[in-house]
Amino acid sequence: MALALPEPRWPERLSPLKVVDDLLRCGICFEYFNIAMIIPQCSHNYCSLCIRKFLSYKTQCPTCRVAVTEPELKNNRLLDDLVKSFNSARQQLFQLVLDSPPVSPPM
Amino acid sequence: MALALPEPRWPERLSPLKVVDDLLRCGICFEYFNIAMIIPQCSHNYCSLCIRKFLSYKTQCPTCRVAVTEPELKNNRLLDDLVKSFNSARQQLFQLVLDSPPVSPPM
Ligand SMILES: [Zn+2]
Ligand SMILES: [Zn+2]
Ligand SMILES: [Zn+2]
Ligand SMILES: [Zn+2]
Numbered sequence: 001m002a003l004a005l006p007e008p009r010w011p012e013r014l015s016p017l018k019v020v021d022d023l024l025r026c027g028i029c030f031e032y033f034n035i036a037m038i039i040p041q042c043s044h045n046y047c048s049l050c051i052r053k054f055l056s057y058k059t060q061c062p063t064c065r066v067a068v069t070e071p072e073l074k075n076n077r078l079l080d081d082l083v084k085s086f087n088s089a090r091q092q093l094f095q096l097v098l099d100s101p102p103v104s105p106p107m
Numbered sequence: 108m109a110l111a112l113p114e115p116r117w118p119e120r121l122s123p124l125k126v127v128d129d130l131l132r133c134g135i136c137f138e139y140f141n142i143a144m145i146i147p148q149c150s151h152n153y154c155s156l157c158i159r160k161f162l163s164y165k166t167q168c169p170t171c172r173v174a175v176t177e178p179e180l181k182n183n184r185l186l187d188d189l190v191k192s193f194n195s196a197r198q199q200l201f202q203l204v205l206d207s208p209p210v211s212p213p214m
Contacts, residue, residue, distance in 0.1 A: 013203055016196035020127075023189050040147055043184040076183065077150040082130050089123035096120055100207075 011097040017090065024083050026050050027063055032087060036079035042066045045076055118204040124197065131190050133157055134170055139194060143186035149173045152183055
């Protein structure tokens with residue numbers, strides 16, 4: 001089972017960052033945003049491909065159901081930059097935690 | 108001098124997160140976004156108050172100079188959620204670093 005998980009478990013000491021990680025994921029595919037698009041009328045965000053596929057089937061936001069068409073989608077580039085920086089920081093911090101001696105009591 | 112700094116120095120072990128921290132700050136006031144607004148035509152973001160003040164003086168994006176008027180600004184609520192979660196995580200991690208023994212060689 002553990003081997004099937006796409007992401008490593010979060011070390012307890014880094015768990016405060018889990019909330020940030022969750023926010024940087026698309027509500028359709030649950031991966032980090034890949035070319036994040038914002039729906040300006042409701043402020044929800046999805047990967048470009050995920051939301052375009054969804055809108056070809058139903059012209060509404062999958063989360064709040066506000067009416068939306070493809071030309072209304074706008075790039076939310078800061079989210080792409082945040083994904084890149086956060087993912088890199090996460091990997092470096094995971095490595096540091098693995099390399100550092102456990103604190104007692106273990107956390 | 109040190110006392111005048113509004114933010115504590117980043118512990119070396121947490122420095123990978125500094126890049127994320129920088130991305131969550133407004134380019135006008137350099138504080139974390141406070142009610143983040145996106146300019147849909149260029150994807151730049153600012154605090155609501157900062158960009159409204161700026162636009163009352165000059166109707167363009169302060170970063171890329173694209174023409175923009177106040178009604179075109181849209182909320183970028185995910186940035187507000189990210190600021191809240193990241194700031195809280197940062198404080199918890201700073202505390203953990205202060206509480207944990209230094210790694211040798213010191214990092
Ligand atoms: Zn997606
Ligand atoms: Zn929505
Ligand atoms: Zn500002
Ligand atoms: Zn701009």
